[in-house]
Amino acid sequence: MLVKEIMKTIPDLVCCAPTAYVMDAAKKMEDNNIGCILITENNILKGILTDRDITLSVVADGRDPRKVQVKEIMKTDIITGKPDWDIFEATKLMADKKIRRLPIQTNGKLEGFVSLADLAPVVKKELDSFLEIEAAPIGH
Template identity: 35%
Template sequence: MKTENAMHKGTQWVTPETSIAIVASMMKKQDIGAVPVGENDRLIGMITDRDLALRALADGHDTSRLTARDVMTKGVIYCKTEESLEDAVHLMEEKKIRRMPVIDKDKRMVGMLSLSDVSHHAGRELTGELVHAVASPH
């Protein structure tokens, strides 16, 4: 199976200047745990719910002034639509990530692949490998 057959389609991103309040609101409204950050038509980072908790709240910052750029994780790990789901899962295992953007042949983000997607489209063994990798202590 190809990643494009397992991913969530229609993912949107935010700009680096987007307030973290808007990012958190998107996460709540869409029931998601990560939002890509894009600038000049390129992915430049990801914000996870963990990023918000640890980089914004735990350090006592004035959250009304923080933007996506302030809390995002730089260096986006992604897969391509034509990659096999197995290859994408192995990348997720290696990088210990639970979700990643999916890019098409024109280098456009067309979806997100999550642990939940994998659990619904891959066998138990592959899903189990991913869960074990991302659930292991750092």
């Protein structure tokens, strides 16, 4: 199965601009029950902001989230995947890099997003199917 078959795509992605305030980004995250938000300009991925980034870089430092812009604390060294990757390739990259979220791009343009929560049930199903085939008696 390919990443593009399970990834969330542009209309369903929650994004904000680098110039947005952290309070607004946090509100979008709360409204959509998500732990990160993609930072984009014209569908070009500029960064990623997680609830942990907000906690450590704003709240713990006593900064006002209504006055801190997202671009001040977002991560810009983003690891990305491709829509035509096999789900196991994406899962391996995420495990190797110790990340839980993977923006999906083609030629530098944001196309989607996949998380470990999206991948886990699909990977399990694929592995279960593989194990059933491997365990089947020869000749059946």
